Amino acid sequence: MEKRTPLSRERVLRAAVALADDAGIESLSMRKLAQDLGVVPMALYKHVANKDELLDGMVDVVVGEIDPPVTGTDWKAAVRQRILAARSALQRHSWAAQVIESRTTPTPAVLAYLNSMIGLFREGGLSLDLTHHVMHAMGSRILGFSQELFAAAPAAEPPPAAMAAQLASAFPYVAELATAAAHTADSVVGGGCDDQFEFEFALDLLLEGVERRHRHGWISAQ
Amino acid sequence: MEKRTPLSRERVLRAAVALADDAGIESLSMRKLAQDLGVVPMALYKHVANKDELLDGMVDVVVGEIDPPVTGTDWKAAVRQRILAARSALQRHSWAAQVIESRTTPTPAVLAYLNSMIGLFREGGLSLDLTHHVMHAMGSRILGFSQELFAAAPAAEPPPAAMAAQLASAFPYVAELATAAAHTADSVVGGGCDDQFEFEFALDLLLEGVERRHRHGWISAQ
């Protein structure tokens, strides 16, 4: 009987991330996690206070994977690049966006990230006022994800033809848009949109508006 | 012993909405709901298939409260107004945004809403292409809520002064922004931002960008 390497907060968090990565966040429970670590459930509580703190720790792991900001460019390019870096970190952990949304208080690691993001705007010369509202306007996009309406199951199979026709006549605009999107996608069947394109489209829309306001010396009417 | 009015899907949904409204979504359970209705938990399952379907139904109730679109204005004003109508419906039910985010498939009522929103853009003359990307870009803002990063507990009391100073030096930009926001708010203590202002700021940023692209005949490079 070999002796296991002892638990540690570090090991617990990494195991939790791994479990969520390949079994999905919905099947991450203290009991399953303990089992993965070859340990009894209550052992975890010597390293994390409770499940909420575990989730906070997992977010910190993901945020820690975000590449640092680039230097030597204008603020807009720097912000754009950092946000895309965050996005790519989040995409390595499909559960992350959902978990981040569920947290109510930022951890220090997240605060540090936000701090550096605010810094990019401020050092780019944006007013405190404008920076403030921009941070709100970007919302979760700052962390690299957009809250799509109905993220839709990954492989939402199309409804049977009969019902599809009925839906199309009830919601003609939706149908028009959906079929157009399906045609331009790589495969006609995988009625998919190009997530990356949509994300950058929205991001650029926002950054462009911010830049215009900045150039025009925008001041909130508050 | 008087006889109760019998259950119905309608009555179940309304009771669920009422319960979530004043006890919070986290304390909405099939058991509590049944208790409110003076009935045994399993009775509910004769009217809703399971808890997910219950939540879908609750979303439909909220969506049903959104005022219809105004007519006789340009698309931008119509969209703006409808979105603000959605926002005011959502605000009457503080749990709604969170629940909507958690759904994976739109209900017919939501599809109808999205359909009419797409219609506003299309009838305003926007191309199918642009409309598509715009719908993505607006994301959940179309339904009247923005996913703020860390919605923060309603009354997040400030940290003790000692720690506040430490935080401020570790995250100077966050601190600068937070104190400025606290000062301009109605009350200095309630470190609040004007949610409505932030929402409209972001909404206008987006709509303005959309209008510019529309006027310039923007076509996706896809």
Next chain:
DNA sequence: ACGGTAGGGTGTACGCCGTACACCTGTCAA
């Protein structure tokens, strides 16, 4: 008048969850 059927409320039970609390055991400092 009567048996059958079906809709809707009931009771019990299962397997999951997070975690409180008492306990044990090995390590190391004094």
Next chain:
DNA sequence: TTGACAGGTGTACGGCGTACACCCTACCGT
């Protein structure tokens, strides 16, 4: 040697969603 303490264990509690068998009542065609 002792004793404190960090860390793993076992048991148990109260919650959850919901499967399944049951029963009661109202209504139907005969």
